[in-house]
Amino acid sequence: MAVPADMAATDQTATGALPTGTAGDTTPTGPIRVKRAPARMRNVELLLLLVACGINGAAMALVQLGATGEIDQSVIILGGLLAILVLGMHVALRFVAPQADPLILPVITVLNGLGIAEIYRIDIANGDAGWDAAGVRQIAWTGLAIAIALAVILVIRNHRVLQRYRYIAMFTGIVLLLLPMLPVIGHAEFGAQLWIKIGGFSFQPGELAKIALAVFFAGYLVESRDSLSMVGRRFLGMRFPRARDLGPILVIWAAAMAVLIFQRDLGTSLLYFGLFLVMIYVATGRASWVILGLALFLGGALVASQTLGYVAGRFEGWLDPFNQDVYDAGGGSYQLVQGLFGLADGGLVGTGLGGGSPDRVPLSQSDYIIAALGEELGLAGLFAILALYLLFVSRGFRIGFSGQDDFGRLLGVGLSFVVALQVFIVVGGVTRVIPLTGLTTPFLAAGGSSLVANWIIAALLLRLSDTIRSQPRLVVGP
DSSP: OOOHHHHHHHHHHHHTOOOOOOTTOOOOOSOEEEEOOOSOHHHHHHHHHHHHHHHHHHHHHHHHHHHTSSOOHHHHHHHHHHHHHHHHHHHHHHHHOTTSOSSHHHHHHHHHHHHHHHHHHHHHHHTOOGGGSHHHHHHHHHHHHHHHHHHHHHHOSOTTHHHHTHHHHHHHHHHHHHGGGSTTTEEEETTEEEEEEETTEEEOTHHHHHHHHHHHHHHHHHHHHHHHHSOOEEETTEEEOOGGGOHHHHHHHHHHHHHHHHSOOHHHHHHHHHHHHHHHHHHHOOHHHHHHHHHHHHHHHHHHHHHOHHHHHHHHHHHSTTOHHHHHSTTSSHHHHHHHHHHHHHTTTOSOTTSSOGGGSTTTTTTTHHHHHHHHHHHHHHHHHHHHHHHHHHHHHHHHHHOSSHHHHHHHHHHHHHHHHHHHHHHHHHTTSSOOOOOOOTTTSSOHHHHHHHHHHHHHHHHHHHHHHTSOEEEEOO
């Protein structure tokens, strides 16, 4: 994983301390100049952003025409203000991160805009308006999320600074995870103890905890990867870690099980543990960690399905959703079956925005927005949305693996993977590939905490890409 040679070359170039050549030495001796790639990425980003804003505006107009037959200019104006904010972020990137990846911002703009359009469409069906409408609140949260993401880019000028604060990140992540368990401010919804509520304001701190834990995992694994990867006994062609080195994975497994038992959230538990497994695999290159981790998690989930009623209900609804008793049971398969019928009604090309009945599915604005979009955009529309997620994640992985420092690589891969895993868990649950978990779809679903967290992830990836591409390149020539 380590690439010290590249880092050494970069440092020597930056300080002008490159040694002169000697006999038998392959060190270049010709004239040396430092070359920086031109800042041409932003023009590409601007063009794509204009296309993204056009798609979002068209989606909002089609929703209104399909559902009411007329255009509500107030919502169009609110959407226009968001477009101005996104373009403002683009302008800021020209000054503070000119080499940032040009595709990330347009991709999340389209995803965010499609989510707002679909949430607004469900508001129309439910007769919600003003601040009671989830779509209006989603627009407000999007404005706040963009502002926070911009602040992250302005404050964090180099991602390596985060490595110094890895243990503060660990402490912050643990506190955020524990906040919903506190009396008075802890708040349970739909059986899961995941929110804090202060006055009329509610927030899900676990969404921010995943970012803090990704920073801690990256910093910790950079320090400890040698002891986690160099020693151990070989078994079945793989080198397994020593018992004394199992501490980290056991601690994370215990934390994931605590989330499953006390906060009653299978999806978040799987998300945290999966994040750690991927990052430790990338750091050590040993598949034995993944095998051990999967065995631990599946064993814990199996025990939970036999002892915890809500987990048993999720498994029963997944395995036999069309059973009438399971369908009618409280917390049964009603939502899952309604979502499947909605997807089937959408067919290949969908009913058209504003032409379906996505409001019949419980929580169609949040947990089941994929089913709502599948009904109105069809299988083709869902594939297009999944392609956008694939593009976002692939750019994140590319940024991570292009880094010249191990911390940046692990952080880039971890942040990208957490989005990919969340999408897989949500889409897999809605389409009955895996049991339902209750997570929200990044950028699409209603929910301020999820939206803020995912925009921060995008901001960190933009900062990572700018830092990596801004590294001076050594050029030796005549």
